Amino acid sequence: MFKADDLAVLPIAQWIQLGVQWVALHLRPIFLVIKWPIERLLEFNNSMLHALPFPVMVLLMFLIAWRFASLGIAVFSATGLVAIAAMGVWSDAITTLSLIATAIVFCAVIGIPIGIFCARSERVWRIVRPILDIMQTTPTFVYLVPVVMLFGVGTVPGEVAVVITAMPPLIRFTHLGIRMVEHEIVEAGLAFGANRRQLLWEVQLPLAIPTILGGLNQTVLTAMVMSVVVAMIGAEGLGLVVLQGLGRLDVGQAAVGGIAIVLLAMMLDRITQKLAQPRPGARATLVSTLVRLFVGSRGVPDPVTSERQHDVKEAL
């Protein structure tokens, strides 16, 4: 009888093994160069956040949530942080937070320009799109294999995996946001003699900002998920708490880790979601959004924009 296993003659696993080994051996400097800025920023964020005294951190979170979102979310955030501290996983939560904060910076700095390139050139988008599709359909822990091979184990390689996983939504939303700018408005820009740079900065990017911020929300949540998964390759944080709990069959500890993760995720989601919904009549210019990012603003969500946000999410 002919069995399927008889066909197993293709040494794909071996080839890939050899290939990755070769890459790891010969292209090591490249990966060190990639790793370096991530390591620096992660260390910086981690030490900064850990250096903040607990009450200051709670107060800061409260104020940020209040300015960006609402008083209710601010109260929830503060309570959540106190609960996390009460469960004894404060330090791990801060580590996870610094993983996410670092990921946001890298995703924004790399992802938004890629998204802009995609929106401006159909050819680039045709190349990038299938890559994004593959990245987003691949189960997150599959990333861990090449990351371990190329970057090793620990928190910094974990951060690399987080950045890679969290980037696709931001690229997609940036591309979508620019493409969704009403055709007639783009035409108006051209008709009044805008060059490509002016068209991008005066017309497309300002109008795409709500959508890009929606992408930022997705990126934050993906980073949150991944920062837990990378515990498998030795990254510290709340994920490690859960993983250790599982390893020792300590249901209690695993549950504590899980609850802390959910609380943190909800806080970040609410705050970044509100960021993506400008106030009614607010001017979503580049400058004002940056100002809002640092100074913050309060207000009720604009029904029109939130509806549009909703549409965007459905469209994706």
Next chain:
Amino acid sequence: MTACLNIEHLYKVFADRPDQALAMLRAGKSKSEVLEKLGQVVGLDDVSLSVPCGAMYMIMGLSGSGKSTLARCINRLNEPSAGRILLDGEDICALDESHLRDVRRKRISMVFQHFALLPNRRVIENVEFGLKLRGVDAKQRRRRAEEVLHVVGLERWALHMPHELSGGMRQRVGLARALATDADVLIMDEAFSALDPLIRTEMQDELLRLQRTLNKTILFITHDFQEALKLGTRIAIMSEGRLVREGTPQSIVLEPGSDYVAAFTREVDRARLFDAGSVMTSLVEILRSPNRIVMGDPSGAPGVAFVLDADAQVLGTLSAEQIEVTRGGGALPQPEAGFTCVRADTRLVEVAGRCRADGPIGVVDNAGRLIGRLEVGQMLARIGASSATGGRHV
């Protein structure tokens, strides 16, 4: 007349390689034949026209007739496939990118159907938009924007956001933005089509008022024949990418030239389109005494004649019999006073309102001098021309 904008044999095929389609069109094949054979959509098929300086030039057609394509070819939002567009003798189609930008910034501006305002900018910043792209410094462009906003009557709304304005006001902003750059050519692409009827009428009147002082060359795209008649000094009618009729509103209504055009003219309110001067019978002097002039029909055919004083002001009328008597050597009888005088540029609808029962109607020029006589029968024939001839044929 010096032509400001000349369009010569313009073709537009929506395809990367239009050569084959162009060859077919030049061989006289139609838009649908090209679509069937090559699967390429033809936007414009050999359009030539010339827009005089300061004209309000209407491009009229149904959707898919190529009117918007034509307008967008002029500032090359659509790239023409073949042909020339001469703006004061300079071929726009031959310009490189930076010169084209210059033309768009300084010579041609545009008003859009759905306003196309930047929703994240204040009204005044929207008006400044073109000047900002041109690199005018902030203070100067703000001053200019304020001026233009004043012209369209929105100075009090300068600091509001576009979504706080009504449709008509938004289009005023769109118009102000186009005027701010001081371009000589203004393309208005279905500019009033998205407005409700009352506001649209108001905007049309506003545009006519503005045009009297601005004297720009305006290309106005519309699918509404009534609008074309009301605003236009000339009208070009398009169908299937071709120019089917071009002329003044009155000449098009009088001689549509094809069933397609005649179909538009059927509903036209001729009483509002034609003036007394276009229907009147010209009169000549038939008798003269030292201080009286009698004007009547040149052939001497029976008809009411008018008696004028030495300054050509109308005193009264004489019937055909009275004229015969006078010609026979009798004294000039006392003229009858039951007449009406209208100016030559009075619309027929107003003339009809002033008609008195069987009193003759005289037509005078701007100085009040008599130039003709208006017969009620002729007037009715002109007003009713559509149902008499058009009704049978179309």
